[in-house]
Amino acid sequence: MRLKKLLRKDIEPRCTYCAHGVPLADGQRIVCRRRGVVDGADHCRAFRYDPLRRIPPKPAALRGHFTDADFSLGDNDETK
Template sequence: MGKLFGGRIEPECLYCAFGRPGRDGIMILCQKHGVVAPHYSCWKFSYDPLKRVPKKARRLPQFSPEDFKL
């Protein structure tokens, strides 16, 4: 597994090179096992870092000039 998203990536079909999203957007179409759940994994798992979707950035709080006065 790569260090791109940490030292240990849990195997999931969602990130596998053999899987792709189904039409419903939930299930994964696996080349090896057919339709599977996104968090399923098998011994053929091959990590594809390009399938990872980064988490959305948190929204920063809004500050006013009064917040910086002593």
């Protein structure tokens, strides 16, 4: 299921994960084979999505204090 999210067709075009671009050392700008040095948020008609260049967002952290009872399926009152 997660692989489908990375390979979906409705991805917002950005030069950051285009197959025609190479990131510069500053991490903000891209060297495009077609347009030269551009901002990573730009895009053009020649955009070709490369899923290996896209960095997925970090998963959300669990907040709060949980105990073992929060994750048990049975009643904790019964002891055998």
